[in-house]
Amino acid sequence: MDSRQRAIDATAALLWRQGLRATGINQIVEESKSPRGSIYFHFPGGKEELAAAALRSAGAVMTANIRGALAHRDVRTAVKRFVLSYAKEMRESDFQHGCPIATVALEAASASPAIREVCAGVFAEWDALLVARLERDGIRGKKARKLGAVILSALEGAMILCRTHRTTEPLEWVAEHLTATLTAAAAPR
Amino acid sequence: MDSRQRAIDATAALLWRQGLRATGINQIVEESKSPRGSIYFHFPGGKEELAAAALRSAGAVMTANIRGALAHRDVRTAVKRFVLSYAKEMRESDFQHGCPIATVALEAASASPAIREVCAGVFAEWDALLVARLERDGIRGKKARKLGAVILSALEGAMILCRTHRTTEPLEWVAEHLTATLTAAAAPR
DNA sequence: CGTCCGCTGGACCGATCGTTCCAGTCGTCG
DNA sequence: CGACGACTGGAACGATCGGTCCAGCGGACG
Numbered sequence: 411m412d413s414r415q416r417a418i419d420a421t422a423a424l425l426w427r428q429g430l431r432a433t434g435i436n437q438i439v440e441e442s443k444s445p446r447g448s449i450y451f452h453f454p455g456g457k458e459e460l461a462a463a464a465l466r467s468a469g470a471v472m473t474a475n476i477r478g479a480l481a482h483r484d485v486r487t488a489v490k491r492f493v494l495s496y497a498k499e500m501r502e503s504d505f506q507h508g509c510p511i512a513t514v515a516l517e518a519a520s521a522s523p524a525i526r527e528v529c530a531g532v533f534a535e536w537d538a539l540l541v542a543r544l545e546r547d548g549i550r551g552k553k554a555r556k557l558g559a560v561i562l563s564a565l566e567g568a569m570i571l572c573r574t575h576r577t578t579e580p581l582e583w584v585a586e587h588l589t590a591t592l593t594a595a596a597a598p599r
Numbered sequence: 600m601d602s603r604q605r606a607i608d609a610t611a612a613l614l615w616r617q618g619l620r621a622t623g624i625n626q627i628v629e630e631s632k633s634p635r636g637s638i639y640f641h642f643p644g645g646k647e648e649l650a651a652a653a654l655r656s657a658g659a660v661m662t663a664n665i666r667g668a669l670a671h672r673d674v675r676t677a678v679k680r681f682v683l684s685y686a687k688e689m690r691e692s693d694f695q696h697g698c699p700i701a702t703v704a705l706e707a708a709s710a711s712p713a714i715r716e717v718c719a720g721v722f723a724e725w726d727a728l729l730v731a732r733l734e735r736d737g738i739r740g741k742k743a744r745k746l747g748a749v750i751l752s753a754l755e756g757a758m759i760l761c762r763t764h765r766t767t768e769p770l771e772w773v774a775e776h777l778t779a780t781l782t783a784a785a786a787p788r
Numbered sequence: 789c790g791t792c793c794g795c796t797g798g799a800c801c802g803a804t805c806g807t808t809c810c811a812g813t814c815g816t817c818g
Numbered sequence: 819c820g821a822c823g824a825c826t827g828g829a830a831c832g833a834t835c836g837g838t839c840c841a842g843c844g845g846a847c848g
Contacts, residue, residue, distance in 0.1 A: 413795080427709045431620030435836060445796050450837070452795090457836065506709055512759055516702040519762040520616045520695055530763045556772040559760065560753060563773050567756030570701055571748065573708040574719045583745040584752050591776075594783065602825080624806060634826050639807075641825090646806065 413444035414452040420444075421464035427506050429513035430461060430525070461514070462528045468510040469532030476539050485547045486592045493565055493585040497578040500569070505576045508569040537562055549595055557595060561588055602633035603641040609633075610653035616695050618702035619650060619714070650703070651717045657699040658721030665728050674736045675781045682754055682774040686767040689758070694765045697758035726751055738784055746784060750777055 411419075420442030424433040435457060439446050453459040479492035499507045515529035541558035549557060564587070568580040600608075609631030613622040624646060628635050642648040668681035688696045704718035730747035738746060753776070757769040 429618075429620070429706050429709075431618070432706065432710060434834075436834080446798075446837090447796050447839090508705070508708070513702075513705040515759060515763045516697070516705065517618050517621065519697070520618075521621060526763060530765075533760060533763055556775065559757075559769045559772050560776045563756035563760055563769050564749060564753045565756060566759050567752035567754060568748075570704060570755050570759075571722060571752055574704045574715060574722055576719075580748045580752050583748050586745065587749045587780075591780070623804075625804080635807090635828075636809090636826050 413442070413448045416442040417444040417449050417452065417460060418464050418467050421460055422468040422510065425461060425464055425514050426468065426510040430517045430521070458522060458524060462525055465511050465514060465525065465528050465532060469535065472510060473535055473539065476536055480539060480543045485543065485596065486589045488543065489561065489592060490585045490589050493581055493588065496565070496569060497572070497581040500572050500578050500581065505573050508573045509566055512566055512569065533562065547596055553595070557591075564588065602631070602637040605631040606633040606638050606641065606649060607653050607656050610649055611657040611699065614650060614653055614703050615657065615699040619706045619710070647711060647713060651714055654700050654703060654714065654717050654721060658724065661699060662724055662728065665725055669728060669732045674732060674785065675778045677732065678750065678781060679774045679778050682770055682777065685754065685758060686761070686770040689761050689767050689770065694762050697762045698755055701755055701758065722751065736785055742784070746780075753777065
């Protein structure tokens, strides 16, 4: 793997755990074993450009995971497994692995419009995947768009609570709640 | 107001918008007009101790707001107004005012156990308020606890999406969804 | 084989970080 | 009124930040 890709991967991993401000170029150099010069050669825009690339990369990985999880033919099972897969990731990482971009998104909201927009794009991609899956199940138009945003909101919020409380309960309860909601939405009166 | 309180208030405001790492002691000194020496006199533990105090303070303000919003006799109206009040805050602050502790909570999850625990305590307080309100409406025990966590999750997640997308739609959709959920929960088949 | 260029390694920059220290000020109380 | 202790203002600390610069390595290609 070339030094460019190593830098992206290391940065994505560090942003995931620590966020933007806490992740220094020195730390990226150490962990990625990419020389400082190479990083600024590949990313002339410095930390901001590297972080943007790392977020897009991490977002794409997640997108693939979501796509896989949502492949199950029963929506309820799909969403449930999808949400609970994060609970597993939480447990296995000692509650360090929440959403790979949420921390950065919040930091960037006040600090970097460019990075904020990258995060917005990634969120939009996930949302589109969810909405498409809901529509495949007969939940149409605005209703699907609203429900997709609610699912993503509940997931993101639950991950904050899980990391803060060091429990997986919020994710489990959200999974349960969304299953019930989808049952009601798919078979309305 | 004494310098101690000014430091707490300024820090709370800065943490709200910028998070922990982005908020420097210099900035706190400038905005609060508390001298450097005073800050370290009142908070010998330095930035961490000051941040903890600021988070507790911000948490208490929010607790009061939640208590007020939840006073409405109809739970659905109460929760709806409660959630939509954040949408208002978002709009009026140009999407800078989300949850006053979420950003810090995520940053602290990997950086500072002490601050993480303060955040956990604040979240628990809000959650307890929600659960108590739900129980007042006949939603009992575990069901109330689960639903409380789901409401808080959806709210926190929606605020991330709102700040990142610079829209209030996620909060509005979550408000709508929770209203429907509460209707179903309060009057089960 | 010689040239060239993408890439590397590391020294170095000024700025800013959180923290320490202390002389000085001010109100209070003996 | 003198002394004391709570608090202030600011200088200064070493560490680390993101970023720049450049000599030189090494593989590809004429």
